[in-house]
Amino acid sequence: MKMMKTTFKWYLFLVIALVMLLTPQFITNVYYQHIINLVGIYTLITIGLNILSGYTGQVSMGHAGYYAIGTYVSSLLMLNLHMPFWLSVLIAVVAVAICGLVVGIPAMKLSGPYLVLATVGFGEIVRLVILNWTPVTKGAAGLTGIPLPRLFGLQITGEKDFFYLIFFVVLIGCYIAQRIARSKIGRTYMAIREDELAAEAMGVPVNTYKISAFVISAIYAGIAGCLFGAYSGVASPDNFTFDDSVGFLCMSVVGGNNTIIGALIGSFVLTILSELLRVFQSLRLILYGLILIMTVIYMPKGLAGFIEPVRKWMAIHMKKSTLIQD
């Protein structure tokens, strides 16, 4: 039975992977491809947020800050020092991890609304530094002409190529996050979320784990930033505002922040929604708020919360059909 279940899972995985790989062949409209790529980038940030807020219970409203640092560090290295893409990403990851550490250390002492405020502050600091450090970041004008990445001798150009690059990164990101979430580390994160004091009394070094969650989620946002910079070719402080941080948090909550797949669902739904609502520019945030409130009240587990009942229903159904076969 267990064998059957795992093979079934593998088939499912293969089918989904195949569909995803063929997506750019079906969807030839460049605008749609662009949106799918954005979904991929946002998924990465949301995965990080889910590990931080969903698993560890530390809410961050400053993830646009990490996202920005990822974008600017990698883009500036490519622009000014002509570094290859992979090296710039590597350095950006280190930079972002250090920033995660810097925010994570005071966060040990803060909780609830105070932590949220501290992270908001961090996001704003990053944005203001970018805005005002004109000699390096070009200020409000932003960076232009960020070179297209070259990986393993492959020049990546156009939406389709980026789709494969982003898809690959998201796949690895999901896999690593899932491994962490299902392991002892994820379990410990959850224990910290549920009851910090009890976790500490059972031998969990709570502070170390909290900081590690901050660093991991910062790295995810940073990598997303690197991809965004290379993909869009331009970056300005307007891409990394408080609204964006709130948007990421919305994706995390709407999709379901205590699963990894929830990140994918949330960023998919909200990115497409926000594109559809582009016409009502100013109404958009009101709608976002409304969706967030509705989600928190009526489906605290987010959209991913619907997966479990469906799976159970399917399990019962499958059992029945095998019984009939017997």
Added chain:
Amino acid sequence: MTVMEAINKVHLQICGISKRFGGLQALEDISIDIQKNTIHGIIGPNGAGKTTLFNIITGQIRPDQGTIKLDGQTLPYLKPNQLVPLGITRTFQNIRLFKEMSVMENVLIGQHVHTPTPILSIILNGSKARYWEEVAKNEAENALKFVGLENKADEMVKNLSYGQQRLVEFARALAAKPKIILLDEPAAGMNPTEKANLLRLVLLLKEKGYTIVLIEHDMKVVMNICQTITVLDHGKKIAEGQPEMIRKHPEVIKAYLGKGV
């Protein structure tokens, strides 16, 4: 028995602990010797400072004065998570479980300090990570079997009854492989059957060589199973000794029933 032997048997020694919360002297110069492999009861009226004492022993609160010695060695001020590897674990008065997690996951957290966390192996789903996960699972299963909840392993903790939740907390403390277990009112809110079951478990643990420190309000429980009882009142130790002695101690009667006319 010589004096030296008696000292050697002291497992946990609380020396002159004082703690003040603002204007309230929660504990005043408390010294207690807890003998190895005994059940040591700590009783006292509400507000006597019993839980504060537990919080100090387990490192949640730093005392104003005094030290704690484990096997004759003075412990520096340590955080709760650093005391677990030394063999001190506790349960809480008001159950503190991880409510949105399964029973098994709760007990596995108790195993935290006894299994390594091979990060690379976890990410690659390597054999090392799986091996240690298996080891932790076995230990947790043993702890659950001990309290008789092995068939509830996959249940969400919040769906269990109050008495069962207490047992899960007990199992979680056991999974941390302690030498000394501090139980803070473990039988509170339990029905007589559950209480009897718990007492059986506590006695079984004592036979297995654990040292147990117990806060309890139920006198029947305390008098029946404890070898030594310490009575606290208003932060002071007013009596210590065997149950028979405590039962007749005038100070204890006064603390519980008030002054005679």
